[in-house]
Amino acid sequence: MIDIAAIELARIQFAFTVSFHIIFPATTIGLATFIAVLEGLWLKTRREVYYTLCRFWSRAFALCFAIGVVSGIVMSYQFGTNWSVFSNFAGSITGPLLTYEVLTAFFLEAGFLGIMLFGWNKVGPRAHFAATVAVATGTLISMFWILASNSWMQTPAGYRIVDGRVMPVDWMAIVFNPSFPYRFMHMALAVFAVSMLLVSATSAWHLLRNRDNGAMRTSLVMALGCLLVVTPLQALVGDAHGLNTLKYQPAKLAAIEGLWDVHPEGTPLNLFGLPDMEAETTRYSLGIPHLGSLILTHSWTGAVPNMKRFPKQDRPDSRIVFWSFRIMVGLGMLMIVLAVTGAWLHRRGRLQRAIGFLRFAVAMGPAGYVSLLAGWITSEVGRQPWVVYGLLRTSQAASPVTRQQVGLSLLIFVTLYTLVFGTGLFYLFKILRTGPEPAPALPLWNDAAARPSGRHPLQGASLEHSSRQGDNHA
Amino acid sequence: MLDLALIWALIIALGVLIYVILDGFDLGIGIVFAFFPHDEDRQVMMNTVAPVWDGNETWMVLGGAGLFAAFPVVYSAVLSALYLPLVLMLVGLVLRGVAFEIRGKSQRTRPVWDLAFMTGSAMATFFQGVGLGAFIQGIAVVNREFAGNGFDCFTAFSLFTGAGLMATYAMLGCGWLIIKTDGQLQRRMFRLMPALTIALLAAMAVISVWTPLSQPAIASRWFGPALSMLWPVPLAVLACARGILQAVKTGNETRPYLLTLALIALGYLGFLISIWPNLIPPGVSLWAAAAPESSLKFTLIGVVAILPVILFYTGYSYWVFRGKVRPHDEGYH
Ligand code: HDD
Ligand code: HEM
Ligand code: HEM
Numbered sequence: 001m002i003d004i005a006a007i008e009l010a011r012i013q014f015a016f017t018v019s020f021h022i023i024f025p026a027t028t029i030g031l032a033t034f035i036a037v038l039e040g041l042w043l044k045t046r047r048e049v050y051y052t053l054c055r056f057w058s059r060a061f062a063l064c065f066a067i068g069v070v071s072g073i074v075m076s077y078q079f080g081t082n083w084s085v086f087s088n089f090a091g092s093i094t095g096p097l098l099t100y101e102v103l104t105a106f107f108l109e110a111g112f113l114g115i116m117l118f119g120w121n122k123v124g125p126r127a128h129f130a131a132t133v134a135v136a137t138g139t140l141i142s143m144f145w146i147l148a149s150n151s152w153m154q155t156p157a158g159y160r161i162v163d164g165r166v167m168p169v170d171w172m173a174i175v176f177n178p179s180f181p182y183r184f185m186h187m188a189l190a191v192f193a194v195s196m197l198l199v200s201a202t203s204a205w206h207l208l209r210n211r212d213n214g215a216m217r218t219s220l221v222m223a224l225g226c227l228l229v230v231t232p233l234q235a236l237v238g239d240a241h242g243l244n245t246l247k248y249q250p251a252k253l254a255a256i257e258g259l260w261d262v263h264p265e266g267t268p269l270n271l272f273g274l275p276d277m278e279a280e281t282t283r284y285s286l287g288i289p290h291l292g293s294l295i296l297t298h299s300w301t302g303a304v305p306n307m308k309r310f311p312k313q314d315r316p317d318s319r320i321v322f323w324s325f326r327i328m329v330g331l332g333m334l335m336i337v338l339a340v341t342g343a344w345l346h347r348r349g350r351l352q353r354a355i356g357f358l359r360f361a362v363a364m365g366p367a368g369y370v371s372l373l374a375g376w377i378t379s380e381v382g383r384q385p386w387v388v389y390g391l392l393r394t395s396q397a398a399s400p401v402t403r404q405q406v407g408l409s410l411l412i413f414v415t416l417y418t419l420v421f422g423t424g425l426f427y428l429f430k431i432l433r434t435g436p437e438p439a440p441a442l443p444l445w446n447d448a449a450a451r452p453s454g455r456h457p458l459q460g461a462s463l464e465h466s467s468r469q470g471d472n473h474a
Numbered sequence: 475m476l477d478l479a480l481i482w483a484l485i486i487a488l489g490v491l492i493y494v495i496l497d498g499f500d501l502g503i504g505i506v507f508a509f510f511p512h513d514e515d516r517q518v519m520m521n522t523v524a525p526v527w528d529g530n531e532t533w534m535v536l537g538g539a540g541l542f543a544a545f546p547v548v549y550s551a552v553l554s555a556l557y558l559p560l561v562l563m564l565v566g567l568v569l570r571g572v573a574f575e576i577r578g579k580s581q582r583t584r585p586v587w588d589l590a591f592m593t594g595s596a597m598a599t600f601f602q603g604v605g606l607g608a609f610i611q612g613i614a615v616v617n618r619e620f621a622g623n624g625f626d627c628f629t630a631f632s633l634f635t636g637a638g639l640m641a642t643y644a645m646l647g648c649g650w651l652i653i654k655t656d657g658q659l660q661r662r663m664f665r666l667m668p669a670l671t672i673a674l675l676a677a678m679a680v681i682s683v684w685t686p687l688s689q690p691a692i693a694s695r696w697f698g699p700a701l702s703m704l705w706p707v708p709l710a711v712l713a714c715a716r717g718i719l720q721a722v723k724t725g726n727e728t729r730p731y732l733l734t735l736a737l738i739a740l741g742y743l744g745f746l747i748s749i750w751p752n753l754i755p756p757g758v759s760l761w762a763a764a765a766p767e768s769s770l771k772f773t774l775i776g777v778v779a780i781l782p783v784i785l786f787y788t789g790y791s792y793w794v795f796r797g798k799v800r801p802h803d804e805g806y807h
Contacts, residue, residue, distance in 0.1 A: 063575050069528055070571035074564045076538050080553025081560055087553075088618055091546025092769040099539040099773050102532065103780045110532045111787045114525025115794055122794050168768045399554035405624045409561040416565055420572050427579050 007398045009406040010082045013413060015380070019373055020417050021075055024068030026372050029143060030195025031061045032136035034222075039132050043125055048442075052215045056436035057199070060428060062117050067424050069110075074413070082406065083387075086397035090166045090388055093159060093174055094149050101145035109138035120443040128443075140188070147187055151180040153388050154379070155248045166391070178248055182241040183379075189234040190375065192226060193335060194368030199223040200342075201365025202432045204358040215436050217352060220361075224342035224351075231335040238332065239295070245382075246296055249389065250305035252382035255318040256325045257292060258285065259306045267292035267304040271326075275318035314385065321382045328374040331367045338364050478771065479764035482544040483753065485777055489540060491742055493533035495646075495735060499523075500530045502647020504570055504595020505640055507588070509666060514801050515659050516588065520574065522654040522799045527574060529788055531567070543773045545763040547618045548753045555613045555620040556605045556627050563601040569594030596640060603639030607632030610685060610692075610748065612756040631684060638677035642738060645670040649731030656798050660727075667722045667730055675715050678741060682708070685748065691756060692748045704747070711740050 035057050042050035076098065079087045087095075115123060115131035123131070158173030159166045168174060203220035206212060246253045258275045259267065268287030275281075296304050307315055338360060345351045352358075387394040500523050510516060523530075541549040553560060573591035580587055608627035615621060648670055652663045686693035696704060714737045721729035753760040764770060 063579075066528075066571055066575040069531070070568040073531065073535060073567055076535050077553060077560055077564060079542065080538070080549045081557050082554075084550030084554040084619065087542060087550035088546055091542050091549060092765040095539065095541075095543030095546055095549070095765065096769050096773040096776075099536070099543040100776050102536045102539045103776050103784065106532045106535060107529065107780075107784045107788070110529035111784065111791055113528055114791050118525045119794055162766070167766045168772065171768075171772050399550070399557070400619055400621070401554055401557050401624055405557050409557070412561060412565060416568060420568060423576060424572065427576055430579070 006401060006403040006406045007395055009403060009410055010398050011394065013082060013406060013410045014078060016410070017071065017074055017078065017413055017417070019376070020421065021068065021071040022372065022376065023369055024064045024071060025139070025142070026191045026194045026369070027064045027198060028061055028068050028195075029139040029191040030193075031057055031064070031198075032132075032139045033192075034195060034199065034226075035061060036129075036132045036136040037222075039129055043129055049214045049218050051442065052436045052438075052440055053219050055440045056215070056431075057219075058117060060431050063424065063428055063431065065109075065113065067420065071417070080399075081409075082399055082401070083397050084399035086387055086392060088165065089392050089397070090153070093152060093166055093168050096168070097145050097149040097152070097175070101142055101149075105138045105142035105145060107138075108141065109135050112138070125443070143187060143191070144184065147184050148175045148177070148180055151183045152177050154183070154383055155179040156388055156391060161391070166388075179241075179244055182237065182244045185237045186234070186241050186375075189230050189237060190368075190372055192230045193234060194372055196223040196226045196230065197335070197364055197368040200227065200338075201362045204361035205432075206435050207352055208355065208358050208362070211435060212352075220351065221346060224339060224346065224361075227335060227339035228343050231332065231339050235332055235336065238329070243296065246305070249383060251307070251310045251314060252316055252321070253296070254305045254307045254310070255316040255321045255382055256378060257304065258318055258322045259292070259304060260308050262303065262306050262309075263292075264303075267296075269295065270322075273322065275322050277315070277317065277319060316382045316384045321378045324374040324377040324381070328371040328378060331371040331374075334364065334367060335371075478767060478774065479544075479761050481774065482540070482764065482770055483760045485774075486537060486540050486544065487746060489533060489537045491739070493530075493537055494738060494742070496526075496530040496533055498643045498738070499646040499650035499731075500527050501570075501595045501599045502643035502645065503651065504591050504647070505599065505644040506647050506651070506663075506666065507592045507595070510659070510662070513584070517578070518655060518659060518799055518801055519651060520577065520591075522651065524574065525795045526791060527571075529791065531571075540773075540777075544765050544770055545753055545760070546765055547615075547758065547763045551615050551618065551620045551758075552609065552613060552754060555622060555624075556608060557624055559601040559604040559608070559627055559632075563598050563605070566594045566597030566599075566601065570598065599640050599643045600636040603636035604628065604632045606639065607635030610635070610745070610755065611689065613754050615754055615758055631688060634677075634684070635681060638674070638681060641670060641673040641677050642741075645674050645734050646731070646738070649734045653727055653731055654799050656800075664722050664725065668719055671715055671718050674737065675711070678711060678737075682744070689748075689756075695748060707740055707744055711737060714740070 035054055038050045038054040038057070042048070042054060079091075079094070112131040112134040115128065116135050119128060119131065152174055155178040156166075157177040158168065158170035160169050161167070199219055200223035203216045203223065206216040207220065242253070242256075245256075255275075257267075258270045258273050260281055268289045269291035270285045270287045273285035273287075290300055292304050293299055307318065341357060342351065342361070345354050345357055383389055385393050385395065387397045503519050503523060507516060507519065510519065538549070541552075569590045571594075573587045573594060577584060577587040577591065604627065608629070611629065611631060613620065613622065614626070645667070648663050648666050652660055652667070655663065686696055714733045718730050718733045718737075721733065749755050751759050751761075753763045
């Protein structure tokens with residue numbers, strides 16, 4: 001029998017539960033903002049295509065949100081159940097950050113979610129819109145705090161060690177620690193990329209089946225427009241993030257690059273290779289000379305950290321991060337291609353008929369999720385063997401619980417999540433496949449509200465946006 | 475002197491009480507679900523909490539996060555001591571949370587989701603109660619770490635408190651449904667209430683005898699010199715129970731729920747008196763467990779500034795969804 005220690009099981013359990021969790025927030029954070037924009041546009045223009053889309057994406061949002069909440073509650077208890085030494089050591093910093101997340105974000109989301117989903121006929125248009133905006137804002141605030149916490153664990157700042165435990169000294173320095181701005185921007189762009197890829201894939205899928213009632217064209221154009229802004233920015237921010245990592249976590253960078261030796265004549269960039277931790281080399285490496293120096297130091301021969309510089313027990317596993325990083329960046333590049341091609345086709349007015357492009361958009365639907373997870377794996381595996389970088393080793397952070405307990409709970413979570421995830425996905429696909437209701441019931445106040453006389457001037461102005469459902473509720 | 479640790483202990487005690495008040499009825503609905511097999515009734519019952527269950531559960535997250543921030547030792551030692559009950563409670567919460575969303579969307583599999591909702595709610599409640607019982611019995615802590623065995627938490631006593639909590643939440647759920655429903659469904663809720671009241675009284679009686687018998691420290695607190703001050707507590711419990719039975723007879727809609735809350739507040743008071751001033755019975759006091767002052771202060775600012783706002787909009791949301799829930803109202807379908 002393979003002897004897996006409690007610590008390894010706890011690591012597997014953490015990685016599994018958090019990877020599961022992040023899929024849903026990434027979807028809901030982006031969708032919440034998208035839904036708020038749709039509702040705002042509807043209230044402003046009264047074009048029902050926006051209302052149709054708003055109701056449609058709200059259904060997908062509600063399902064993902066529920067799974068996000070329950071898997072998040074599991075996370076918030078896991079620090080205590082599985083990582084008690086860590087909680088004891090760093091709880092005086094990560095605890096307050098989590099508390100602020102609960103106070104400023106979770107309550108806000110939860111408090112207004114009911115009105116957003118079920119309150120269409122209970123409150124007026126302004127109050128409803130305010131509730132939707134509150135939920136969207138809550139999800140973004142939530143991202144702020146949890147990333148502050150995670151970034152602090154990556155690049156600790158603003159603390160002192162007293163009696164073998166962390167003591168907070170400067171909260172501004174703790175929250176805005178050196179890697180936080182980069183991580184926050186990168187993650188914010190990532191969640192919008194993820195959710196907009198979901199929207200564009202769904203819309204393209206319906207267009208391919210000629211199941212359009214105006215709504216799907218609109219949402220495809222909106223999603224692609226957002227991607228056109230987000231994905232190139234993501235590459236720029238990612239590059240800056242890499243430079244930040246070079247400065248604060250050089251071992252992680254060396255592992256990402258699969259660099260073992262010093263290259264005084266200029267560091268190549270490995271495009272491909274199989275890092276070997278035992279033999280201390282990257283096999284079959286295919287590198288472009290000088291490119292590594294050029295990207296990371298902006299000079300022809302600049303020195304980039306190499307793995308052999310770090311003691312063996314301080315090296316992250318290059319075999320994993322080398323590839324997870326390349327998957328993330330590769331898919332990021334494909335996303336840019338998607339967005340740029342989409343914009344070009346749209347300008348030519350050929351978007352809806354470009355079968356090849358629509359298929360490409362459908363295929364890219366899962367790409368956001370894959371690069372999201374690949375990115376986190378790069379970050380988290382790359383910071384090993386530390387859980388709080390340079391201060392506490394992962395191997396010392398676990399709870400004094402037995403292998404049997406952790407093993408049992410891991411088994412339970414894997415089974416439960418597989419079932420929940422399976423059915424969750426099934427119903428999500430069902431919602432997406434069914435598509436928007438052709439004419440969802442409008443809120444009661446809609447008839448009473450002063451409607452613009454006749455058709456709104458903007459309506460029908462652009463070919464792509466023309467939708468003629470303006471009065472189908474009558 | 476301003477005692478930050480004490481203030482934090484009070485905040486967490488208040489948070490737990492709000493949690494029990496709000497999520498208690500929410501979980502309780504899942505428990506009484508078992509007595510109402512008709513699909514339409516069940517839809518109505520679920521829709522009475524559809525807009526608020528997420529907010530209710532957030533109070534539990536606040537309790538956990540608050541402990542993590544203000545008393546990291548308690549968070550780490552108690553949570554690892556109660557490892558298995560907590561994991562099973564979380565499993566229950568996952569099941570019922572997902573059932574909320576999916577039940578209405580399902581057709582053939584609806585019985586499965588009903589079952590998930592019922593067992594999820596019952597599990598979450600039962601294992602919360604087990605955790606509570608194990609906590610009362612004390613947790614072995616050496617060097618700021620849990621030093622016991624992972625199965626210490628399963629005792630006859632803790633299993634009994636688990637069952638007791640199920641009766642408590644079922645009663646809250648029933649009381650809530652009396653307020654939120656009408657007609658036939660409400661009549662049947664009224665009929666369920668007396669049985670639940672008796673069950674809860676019995677559970678409270680057993681726990682009140684069992685705890686001091688097994689915990690000498692608690693016994694000396696209750697039966698020592700303080701006895702003269704504490705004897706009204708059991709009397710008040712009896713008065714509340716009587717009030718509930720009468721309200722059921724006269725068909726008063728809100729009183730059963732409110733009096734159940736009073737019962738729970740009394741039980742909670744008894745619990746606080748029993749463990750005071752410890753945060754981990756038997757040996758770790760709240761002052762010994764407190765986080766560094768800078769953490770307590772930083773987080774307190776947030777609580778003082780934001781908690782009133784939260785209470786305000788939570789109240790607003792309940793107010794928006796006030797009134798009876800009927801079949802085919804907006805909600806999960
Ligand atoms: C980038 C964003 C992000 C990241 C990295 C995480 N979460 Fe999360 N979390 C959210 C973004 C989010 C959210 C958008 O706020 C969610 C998702 C769906 C939802 O309902 O709220 C949420 C829900 C959620 C909840 C339920 C909130 C409620 O009751 O309403 C908890 C307790 C946590 N999370 C805790 C965690 C912990 C302990 C994490 C780290 C290990 C974590 N989350 C990673
Ligand atoms: C949300 C996306 C995230 C993903 C996909 C992710 C993924 C992972 C993975 C794969 C590991 C295991 C690394 C290894 O053991 O080699 C890990 C470790 C860890 N992560 Fe994250 N992480 C995420 C977010 C976070 C956040 C937000 C926090 C803290 C607030 C966090 C805290 C930790 C801790 C404490 C560990 C150490 C335990 C361990 O090594 O397993 N993670 N994470
Ligand atoms: C296109 C070029 C991209 C570059 C150059 C890039 C660069 C990076 C780097 C260097 C890291 C490691 C940060 C660390 O040291 O911890 C990282 C992490 C990450 N990446 Fe990317 N990235 C790119 C695209 C993407 C895309 C498209 C997504 C998702 C849609 C994504 C999601 C993430 C996530 C979630 C993390 C972990 C969280 C964090 O550390 O911010 N990245 N990225």
